[in-house]
Amino acid sequence: MSGTMIVTGGSRGIGAAIARLAGRRGYDVCVNYSKSKDQAEQVVRDIEASGQHALAVHCDIGNETDLTGLYEVADRELGPLTALVNNAGIDYETAIVDFETDGLRRVYAVNIFAPFIAAREAIKRMSKKRGGRGGTIINIGSISARYGGLPGDVIYASSKGAMDTFTLGLARELGPEGIRVACVRPGLTRTDIFNSNIGLERAIEIAKTGTVLGRIGEPEEVANLVLWLCSNEASYVTGTIYDVSGGR
Numbered sequence: 001m002s003g004t005m006i007v008t009g010g011s012r013g014i015g016a017a018i019a020r021l022a023g024r025r026g027y028d029v030c031v032n033y034s035k036s037k038d039q040a041e042q043v044v045r046d047i048e049a050s051g052q053h054a055l056a057v058h059c060d061i062g063n064e065t066d067l068t069g070l071y072e073v074a075d076r077e078l079g080p081l082t083a084l085v086n087n088a089g090i091d092y093e094t095a096i097v098d099f100e101t102d103g104l105r106r107v108y109a110v111n112i113f114a115p116f117i118a119a120r121e122a123i124k125r126m127s128k129k130r131g132g133r134g135g136t137i138i139n140i141g142s143i144s145a146r147y148g149g150l151p152g153d154v155i156y157a158s159s160k161g162a163m164d165t166f167t168l169g170l171a172r173e174l175g176p177e178g179i180r181v182a183c184v185r186p187g188l189t190r191t192d193i194f195n196s197n198i199g200l201e202r203a204i205e206i207a208k209t210g211t212v213l214g215r216i217g218e219p220e221e222v223a224n225l226v227l228w229l230c231s232n233e234a235s236y237v238t239g240t241i242y243d244v245s246g247g248r
Contacts, residue, residue, distance in 0.1 A: 002026035003133065004078045005230070006070070008061050008118060009033070009088025011040035013191030014140065017219035018085055019054075021227050023047030029054045030074040032061060032088065053078055061088050062109035064117055071121045082135040083230045084122040086115040089140065089159075091193055093152040104155055111159035112166075115139060119170060127177040134178030136230045139167050140222075141185040143245040150198060160185070164241055171239030180238035182229045187245025189217040212247025 005022045009015040010031035019029045020043060029047050033040035033056055040056035047054035055077050059070045074081065090110045092103040119137055126135035142160035144150070149157030167183035174181055188207040190200065198206075207216040222244050228234055229242075 003080055003082030003135070004028045004030065004074060005083040005085065006030045006074055006081065006118070006122070007032065007085045007087055008114065010085075011036040011043060011056070013193065014186060014189060014219045014222050015085070015087040016043050017223040018087060018226050019043050020046050020050075021220070021223040022083075022230075023050040023052045023054060025227050025231070026052065027083065028052050028078045030070070030078055031056045032059050032070055034058070034060055034088075061114040061118070062106065064113075067114060067117050068121060071125070075125070080133060081122060081125040082133055083138070084118055084126075084136075085138045085140065085226060086118055086163075087140040088114065089142075089156075089193070091153065091156045094155065095152055096154055099155065107155050107159055111156070112162050115163065115166065119166075123174065123177070123179065126179050127174070129177050132178070135180075137170065137174075137179060137181045138226050138229055139163050139181070139183040140226075141167070141183045141241070143185045143187040143243055143248055145185065146243075167241060168239055175238060180229075180234070182234075182237060182239070183241040184222060184225055184229070185241060185243045185245065186222045187211065187217060187243065187248040189219060189222060189244075191219060207246065207248075210248055211245065215246065217244060217246055 005027040010019040011033035044054040059066045126132040141163040144157035145161040171181035
């Protein structure tokens with residue numbers, strides 16, 4: 001199923017890889033960004049080069065008004081929604097003994113509240129009980145939900161654990177409405193999220209011994225699974241969680 005896809009945090013890293021591949025697979029794509037305007041606009045140009053429509057929308061997804069406004073722009077500019085990828089996420093590295101409540105709230109606003117709100121708005125548009133065509137919701141989680149995360153990353157890891165539960169419950173709720181839901185959990189992947197904690201070079205070194213395949217993952221390897229889950233080839237797949245972690 002193609003149509004229109006919204007990718008939150010689609011300007012960089014895994015989100016950008018998903019958005020570009022979606023364009024090549026026949027989707028029109030709404031790319032959300034918060035700071036990286038130039039990178040988001042480059043992703044849009046790449047999608048348009050694939051022959052699809054795309055737009056970049058500035059939005060603080062931790063703000064409900066901004067997030068609902070994103071959907072209104074996509075409705076107006078791209079047409080009926082058929083896929084949502086809840087990709088945007090932030091980190092807050094701290095020992096729990098030192099954490100500040102504002103940092104905790106911000107991580108949960110972006111990593112948990114926003115996916116709930118984004119899913120709510122997507123359901124209104126995709127649910128067959130509401131006149132939609134059906135579709136898919138893919139939540140981008142993290143392998144850290146299984147082991148508690150890198151040192152100082154308990155807050156991030158806990159937010160991704162909540163994403164697992166959200167996926168399972170939402171799939172049961174939405175199956176009768178023609179919407180499939182799945183979660184993809186990347187492991188160590190070459191993105192700039194590591195800039196806020198251990199650094200990319202350290203992540204690459206950890207991956208050499210911490211994964212079965214002995215290397216860090218690439219954003220495109222996550223995107224491949226996401227687009228398969230959105231396709232008709234995965235039409236009997238819902239309520240599932242997939243690790244893309246090199247065996248970590």
